[in-house]
Amino acid sequence: MDKTSTLELTILMPCLNEAETLATCIDKARAFLQSSGIQGEVLIADNGSTDGSIEIAERHGARVVHVPIRGYGAALSHGIANAHGQFVIMGDSDDSYDFSRLAPFVEKLREGFDVVMGNRFKGGIAAGAMPFLHRYLGNPVLSFIGRLFFSIPVRDFHCGLRGFNRQRILALNLMTTGMEFASELVVRSALAKYSITEVATTLSKDGRSRPPHLRTWRDGWRHLRFLLLFSPRWLFLYPGLITFVLGAILTFALFPGPVTIARGVTLDIHSIIVGCITMIIGTQCISFAVVARRYAASSGLLPADYRLRRAVSPLTLERALMFAGVLLVAGGMGVFHCLNIWRHADFGPLQYGEILRLLLVSGTAIALATQVAFTSFLSAFLDIEVKSPVKPDAAQGEPG
The missing domain is CATH 3.90.550.10 (Spore Coat Polysaccharide Biosynthesis Protein SpsA; Chain A)
Structure with a gap:
């Protein structure tokens, strides 16, 4: 028994x-x-x-x-x-x-x-x-x-x-x-x-x-x-979102010019540098969250997250690449404009406060475009369905 x-x-x-x-x-x-x-x-x-x-x-x-x-x-x-x-x-x-x-x-x-x-x-x-x-x-x-x-x-x-x-x-x-x-x-x-x-x-x-x-x-x-x-949301996604938003607020608040927040305390170009770096770090964390969650679901470590799947299903590889392309073009235009300003100055000294703002934001856009593009390819790679090799029917035997 x-x-x-x-x-x-x-x-x-x-x-x-x-x-x-x-x-x-x-x-x-x-x-x-x-x-x-x-x-x-x-x-x-x-x-x-x-x-x-x-x-x-x-x-x-x-x-x-x-x-x-x-x-x-x-x-x-x-x-x-x-x-x-x-x-x-x-x-x-x-x-x-x-x-x-x-x-x-x-x-x-x-x-x-x-x-x-x-x-x-x-x-x-x-x-x-x-x-x-x-x-x-x-x-x-x-x-x-x-x-x-x-x-x-x-x-x-x-x-x-x-x-x-x-x-x-x-x-x-x-x-x-x-x-x-x-x-x-x-x-x-x-x-x-x-x-x-x-x-x-x-x-x-x-x-x-x-x-x-x-x-x-x-x-x-x-x-x-x-x-x-076992929690990509808390390890990567939430910290990444918070970091990116804080960096974006700091960067675009200072893009028009310096901001005085208290007597004797003014945020200027150095704070924009911090904001741009923070945005890049935040984007990297978010990309880690997407890739880690997809890998965990495909390997059986975590159950499929249908809310995440519905949220990212419109973001196909092609659409993500189009978005990355827009960022790349915008960033490239900004860098080209900075080079043009430098050319008109006969490649001599410049008013760095003004040109650096545009150059930093443009460079950050190019970096974000690169991250989005390569993360999209990696995520698509994880979605490839691998089939087991087809074996010949043993009953049929080998051809004579």
């Missing part, structure tokens, strides 16, 4: 040399299954333990799968793929999470939620269980970024105790192998429009005598990096 059709729950624990606490975690998990009457299993995804953890797990009634690739995410991915339960609840095997109190997770999963996150701030954090930087800086900041970037309705973004529908998570084809797997699971679920909720849970002090595998700054950066890479 297929075990996946009879088991409701798999309690999954990644393991790398957890001999001190593994037995306690397994016993609590098995006691929960027995007391609740849930048909389930305890699954240990071992990441290469050498301290007897495997023997301990088997002795205490857990099933062990051996993970060939090192990493927190690799262990969990392998465990999820080999789980026999309809639902999976995962948690660290360091005795910081209470596996005897999983009923709220199961209830929400039975209600139909795809992902159920634990919230340690609601349930209670024991003294010394969470480092100061994690509790008051790292977790709140990363959780806020997760809600802002992806509209994820959770307050404890990095709680390690969470449950989910196994088939729904397998369908996401999660890829990360390190600590950022925790972020990928919830971010990709949110992008796929899965239903997500959270329940209160507790966090106890790590029961091991050795330091945890987690490294504050290294792993915090890996989580932040993942959030940024």
Whole structure:
């Protein structure tokens, strides 16, 4: 009989040399299954333990799968793929999470939620269980970024105790192998429009005598990096739009002449230089956003953004090149006019304040035209559909 059709729950624990606490975690998990009457299993995804953890797990009634690739995410991915339960609840095997109190997770999963996150701030954090930087800086900041970037309705973004529908998570084809797997699971679920909720849970002090595998700054950066890479809007588009608009306002406000904004404070040609450079930087960021989003959608990293597709669908390669051509011609005419003024001065000294304004704006127009043209070609390149090579029918055989 297929075990996946009879088991409701798999309690999954990644393991790398957890001999001190593994037995306690397994016993609590098995006691929960027995007391609740849930048909389930305890699954240990071992990441290469050498301290007897495997023997301990088997002795205490857990099933062990051996993970060939090192990493927190690799262990969990392998465990999820080999789980026999309809639902999976995962948690660290360091005795910081209470596996005897999983009923709220199961209830929400039975209600139909795809992902159920634990919230340690609601349930209670024991003294010394969470480092100061994690509790008051790292977790709140990363959780806020997760809600802002992806509209994820959770307050404890990095709680390690969470449950989910196994088939729904397998369908996401999660890829990360390190600590950022925790972020990928919830971010990709949110992008796929899965239903997500959270329940209160507790966090106890790590029961091991050795330091945890987690490294504050290294792993915090890996989580932040993942959030940024999976949101081209916040990484590229919004900063690019703001930068471009500010640069354009500064440039065209000063184009007619100097502007005095306060007593003794006058903005002149140097501020136009800043404005022009800012416009170029902003345009580059916007072009990165378009290309990154199209690549992410075509490669399956992010779902297709139909609002973006509708917005940019009129901007075909040909139309973008026409717009770039208009900018190029306008910029070229401005540069030609500056050269003509210089020629009439017998290529001698000039009134730089006046001619530099036109020259800077014209040069910026040429630079923007170049960016738009090449970005359009790159974006069109990503849209090329590649078909698999056609193979001859084996039944027909080779020609005689």
